[in-house]
Amino acid sequence: MSYTIKDIARITNVSTATVSRVINGQGGYSKATEEKVLHAIEELGYRPNAFARGLISKKSDTVGLLFPEVSSQFSSKILRGVEDAAHLLDSSVIVCNTASHGQRTMKYLQLLAEKRVDGILFVSEVMTEEYYRKLESMKIPVVLISTESYQYPLPFVKVDDRHAAFTATDYLLKMGHRKIGMISGNKEDAIAGQPRIDGFIQAMNNKGLTVQDANIVYSHGFSFHDGLIGLPKLLAQAPDITAVFAASDAVALGAISAAYKLGIKVPEDLSIIGFDDLPMAEMSIPPLTTVAQPLEEMGRVAAELLFSMMKDGGKTESRIIPHYVAERESVKKIL
């Protein structure tokens, strides 16, 4: 096996207590002893055992990060931010792919509980009572990312979806559009669904425009495919629209592809604005104008919140992260 503190103690003729003190820089030893010990550690390549440390300190220097789907651009941006913040504080992150599956999620929570993670970050998932109870029993800080809970008092980090949808729609209005449609994603989604629809309607109303039912199509989710089939449907319902607000970038790209197939030019014939600002937004043709969620920053902020809760033990306030319009070329100004 590898060396232990006892080996170092034996070799340097001091007690394990002293070695421990030197390792942790706690003072209470002479310069000479310090050097002797440090030298031996270097020599043997000794590394403290996190198990033994954790047993005493009750800390793992590890946090758990749960995603419904790890392999999406959305998730990976957040992961990047979390990882970055964690790394700065010498903490590690364990990622879990819940696949939005209750049983699987519970199993992960169980696992994270056994591993005594110091905190948990919960991304884009609805908080069920089962999860919450488990989380509570773990007695560790939790912060929600890109989701929030109305039932349970958990701090969250997200953009204001309704407001951001308002901003997106308002951008279209400012560019002169009046007949605007929306491909809304999943209406049942309490976070990214209804609020974005509300923001859309509010922006329209705000300009004295009413929104017909025909101007919104609801899809199954927020995917490329949803945009692909959503646009033709929208166009059938509301043929005279000049612009569409897509509830996600993936939906927007799907819509652009559909438009292309229909011989509709973006933005000449139809303007499209997305939501998210994923890396793929700038790779499309034309590059997608979209309302940006700073995902990486959200990850970072959430992690920082989590760490501060670990330290102060207490509660934190939630954070609404500012969104903004990433202006590119998929929206045309009209008269």
Added chain:
Amino acid sequence: MSYTIKDIARITNVSTATVSRVINGQGGYSKATEEKVLHAIEELGYRPNAFARGLISKKSDTVGLLFPEVSSQFSSKILRGVEDAAHLLDSSVIVCNTASHGQRTMKYLQLLAEKRVDGILFVSEVMTEEYYRKLESMKIPVVLISTESYQYPLPFVKVDDRHAAFTATDYLLKMGHRKIGMISGNKEDAIAGQPRIDGFIQAMNNKGLTVQDANIVYSHGFSFHDGLIGLPKLLAQAPDITAVFAASDAVALGAISAAYKLGIKVPEDLSIIGFDDLPMAEMSIPPLTTVAQPLEEMGRVAAELLFSMMKDGGKTESRIIPHYVAERESVKKIL
């Protein structure tokens, strides 16, 4: 704090040894005792402490996964596969974003060593002597993903880059193209650079065609931007080409965007084939034909290899994962 095995023992009037045996299903207790213990565990919501377990078993049920860049579609697909395989074996994965930075990588290895991870997965990075020595001192299995080492005997999981490049080029040839250019990515990259160039040249030669210097442009990396500036450059050098092989999907999408700006239609005027088959490949206009690396599967296979090495202690053989052409619409058949 939370409950311990001692609490369970006290409550059920048995020894901690018996509780431990019940928890691990090792037998040596009566049905009545088992029920009593299990019931108490359920009642209190007791969960074993992974620190204490690890101290004895010397296992953490955790693996480390190192990426140069976690937030790329490439990485996240691999992560998905790894996570999946790990989950099946009740193991967790700690992700580390090395940013291709030596010092940062070493710090991670240090951290993973202290946490006593059971194995390490190293993605897309060149293995330096420093890393290797550290890895060796940890005495745990390591497998490389999408990279390999000529210097050190580490098992790897990857596609055959040269062969895949051959396949991509050959596909273009089969579609009738003869004047073919390549945007090669970073030539210095020993894995994704020169081998893909070699495969390209080999396929051309195989058909009796020689490759002019002018038919290849070398870029800095494998990014969208590299494709964006690479295509005009290639076209300047070799104006008569009818097809291009891009060394990555990102490069291919960049090239498509550049073509669009130049008023060149894909695939009517110019065919483009990519490399990777990332999710974005099917979202482009036109959908990108590309030679696919099954990244998720690679992650899964690598993790399985790692786990089998943990169990058998021994060496494993490397795996060359089969690639294939994902045929979409960016390549036109010509006469």
Added chain:
DNA sequence: TAAATTTAAGTAAACGTTTACGCATCCTAT
């Protein structure tokens, strides 16, 4: 029925740290 075996448990050491407590030794101030 006595011996042998099996079953169901308990005792205590070990894993590798940290830390409360204790004890010399040395210095400083009176």
Added chain:
DNA sequence: ATAGGATGCGTAAACGTTTACTTAAATTTA
């Protein structure tokens, strides 16, 4: 010269499990 406080360090318990060794009781075997 001596009380008092630093300074430098050691001893041993504690953290929560697992497991090698025991042991007593129950069961089987001869």
